[in-house]
Amino acid sequence: MLENYYRELVSFLSARLGNAQAAEDVVHDAYVRVLERTAAEPIEQPRAFLYRTALNLVIDGHRRNTLRQIEPLDVLDTEERFFSPSPQVLIDHGQRLEMLQRALAELPAACRDSFLLRKLEGLSHLEIAERLGVSRSVVEKNIVNAMKHCRVRIRMWDNA
Template sequence: MEHYYRELVSFLCTRLGSRQAAEDVAHDAYLRVLERTDSQHIEHPRAFLYRTALNLVVDRHRRNRVRQTEQLDGLEVDASCSGQELQQAFQLDQRLTLMQRALGELSPVCRDSFLLRKLDGLSHQQIAEQLSISRSLVEKHIVNAMKHCRVRMREWES
């Protein structure tokens, strides 16, 4: 299924107008498809991948539309944190610790590919040049890192 990656990114790029946004959606789509293939067989993987990606594009568009219409002056700012907010912050901190642990299990080049993409926002080509590896290897490392982290997070959280 990895051989559809470039085709999917090109397809998404025309809809989103940004290669980086297209790559992000493609990564998320691959993750969802890979998660599903762990538990059940997909009869038409290419069609399923494209449908998943298009659904993600629609979700992204809806989120952006909501953000644009939200009035900042209508939002109430409360200086005090509620117990629920503190609990959420604690859970987020725990998840971050688990994510760091999962990333520590990856090979250095796999981890670096993932972090350069997700934290630094570098393109696949820029990462390939920086790490002196091929662009397709960068793509594989990022997908593998995302899948590994998702699987490990599920294992540890359950």
């Protein structure tokens, strides 16, 4: 049911952001958040909830970018140059990467390939569709499904 709003929402955000690829990224994140939430409690107006979630993500991203732009460069230089993650942080990142790889390995090849081409190579949905010989809507569904699957599996493994 939510898939029906995908292109509509991408068009809506593309017009506001002026960047179709950024709009697709926001919509992916919004879908994952909405899909995660629907398991907990039903949403009475899914379209409105999806739009509100996407707009909140855009606002959050804008706030983060604004804060980064006003932070003095000398602060960034002194803090980031000497930042060295603790061994525990490095272990945690390694474990999360391993979990992500395991979750991706569980996916059908077309789903995994769509996700990796988008997230690692930065291809547009149309470029992925052409490369894999499938429709754009299949690529969109594959990416959303891959993101949902990975989040569910990682959450499950974290709680184990």
